[in-house]
Amino acid sequence: MSHGSFVFTPEALRSLQLDKDMLERQKYEKQLASHRLSGYMLKKEARDRYRGRVRSGAAPPPVVCRDLVIENALYTGDLEAMRSLFPRGSKGSLVIEPHGGDMRWAATGDGLWSLTYEQELTTPLHITAGRGFAECLRLLLLRGADVDLAPGGSTALHEACESCQPECAKLLLTHGANANAVSEEGLMPLHVCTSPESLECAKYLLQYGAAINGRSTDEDDTPLHVVGRNGLPEHVELYLRYGAAVDKQNGEGLTPLNAACSQPQELQELERYFKVCKLLVDAGACVCTTDQDKRTPLHMACKNANADVVELLLANGACVNDMDYGGEAPMHNILKVVCYKISHQPERVVRYLLNHGSIRVWPGALPMVLKHCCSSPRTMEVLLNAYSKLKVTDSWVEAVPPEIFKENREFYESLFSLAQTPRSLQHLARCRLRIYLEGRINKVVPKLDLPTFIKNYLLLEFRGFVH
Structure with missing residues (x-):
């Protein structure tokens, strides 16, 4: 036997595998730490954005407004009142400090704390865009309102997309809103398109240059991760047409397919998630990618008892007996949830697994x-x-x-x-x-x-x- 070699006993092989697993875990932990650090810096940048703009003279400081008459006109979408309150030549850039809010403890200086209302600053653009008051929004934009002003940490475009107001989103974009603006939470507007009704907003964002593979700060998600997790097949189809990467992994090692399979699914949602997974698989998504805990999409689909997704994954080469870090195969996952998922027809999942060569339960x-x-x-x-x-x-x-x-x-x-x-x-x-x-x-x-x-x-x- 040559110098430096050793016998490959089962114990030695097992030791090598454990070392490999440990190194992979350390790699993921380093990546996650890096994401958290960059997330902190990005949030700090978002918080300081407005102050920096004012100091540099890039934009005049907006007026802080506490006028209840203006607030009432904004929140009710009263266009006639808006025309009188914002005549030609007036400033459209205001910061609204809403009344009320949640109570929280805040530092007042000299080591003292007081219980005060938590105020989230907003603007007329945010209020009108989030409520779909398109004509009021148009008036404010014509009065020169700062389209990217974000005193509360997110822009009016974020607000319009999150509230599924496509006409308002289009207005903001045509007036120069940044389609890739990053909120204090580290989200771009595409990241807040999380419901079926937000499809038109997503279309406008992509038409105006939104980054299809832009990453969120905390989770390192792409927009495709977000819509996969939310079971939105029409969004997935749209994003794939714009070149979304199907196998990008986020901070937890999840691809969009992993994210779709891992999301808890009610009975009425099973078909939507199947359509999402079918689109991703047809686009070339790998069915064997594992997350930090070595769980494959098949593990997750079995845990959610989505029989159609299980059949799809197995038909496209998913490994039926892969073990996760806990030593559990997909069969373990489905048997643990049978009593909670009877309406999902868990027997179909067990049948597909057995017919593809799954391990069986020890008779004892x-x-x-x-x-x-x-x-x-x-x-x-x-x-x-x-x-x-x-x-x-x-x-x-x-x-x-x-x-x-x-x-x-x-x-x-x-x-x-x-x-x-x-x-x-x-x-x-x-x-x-x-x-x-x-x-x-x-x-x-x-x-x-x-x-x-x-x-x-x-x-x-x-x-x-x-x-």
């Missing part, structure tokens, strides 16, 4: 799984039909509450009867063929010259009982 742990998943008999049917034999004992019966047994009597009676009888010859033949086709079942079975009902049987179709 099946009673525990039954106790946790008994409210979804279909899930238990698919899971148990992946075994050629089952050792059904009294602990299995005790794992199913009486009310669940009563609701699903036919299935659980067929399951508990296996304590006295072996599995059927038909089932044993199915298991043997599935073992032979391990990992290829989903590709091979549909091509076999067999009746459809036999193909479905081999693919663990639901029947409502076990035998």
Whole structure:
């Protein structure tokens, strides 16, 4: 053996893997620290922007307004009152200090603190743009209002986009608003387009030069991360047409596909998130990229029990048995949420995983799984039909509450009867063929010259009982 070499025992290989994982974690921590530092500097820059402009003489200081008459006209969109309050030759750049607000402790000097109202400064442009008062906004812009003034930390363009007011957003942009202005929170206007109604705003921003791959400060998100996380397929399609990068990772190591798969999804949102993932995958997004915890999009889709996304990822090469840092495969993730996601049809997820060669539950742990998943008999049917034999004992019966047994009597009676009888010859033949086709079942079975009902049987179709 040459000098400096060593035997590659399993222990040595495991040690090398642990060292590699540790180095990767350290790299992510350094990146995150860098993002936080740059975030702090960017927020400081945003806070000082207005003061710097005034000191340098780049813009005259706006007037601070506490006039309730002006505020009332702005907040109600009273155009006639605005015309009288802002005649030709008047200044449109005002800073509004709203009355009221939330109470907070603030330092008053000499080590003293007082409980005061937290005031967030705003401008007439912010008020009218955020409420969709386009004609009032136009009047203020014609009176020379500073289109990028941000005394509260964000511009009027941020306000218009966040409130989904496309006409106001277009007005601001045509009057020179910066489409890439960064707010105190480190967000560009594209980052605040987070709802379906904001699509037109996003279109205008891109037409006026918004950076399609601009990063947010705290999370290091691109606009594609934001719309993926919010399940907005039309936005995703738009951003991809403008050249959005599909595999950029944010501060947590998430790509837009990871972000879409990891977002909690209600039943009515499943289809939207599937469309988003389909667009990203079709655009070339990698289905195997892992985050800091080594979780793939498949791990996350299983955790959210989105069966259509799981099928999509598996069909495009997702690794069914990849382990995250906690040593859990996608199958672990779906089984942990079955009882909370019954309406999401978790049995479909389990079926897709098994048909693509997923690891199975250790037989000794099946009673525990039954106790946790008994409210979804279909899930238990698919899971148990992946075994050629089952050792059904009294602990299995005790794992199913009486009310669940009563609701699903036919299935659980067929399951508990296996304590006295072996599995059927038909089932044993199915298991043997599935073992032979391990990992290829989903590709091979549909091509076999067999009746459809036999193909479905081999693919663990639901029947409502076990035998």
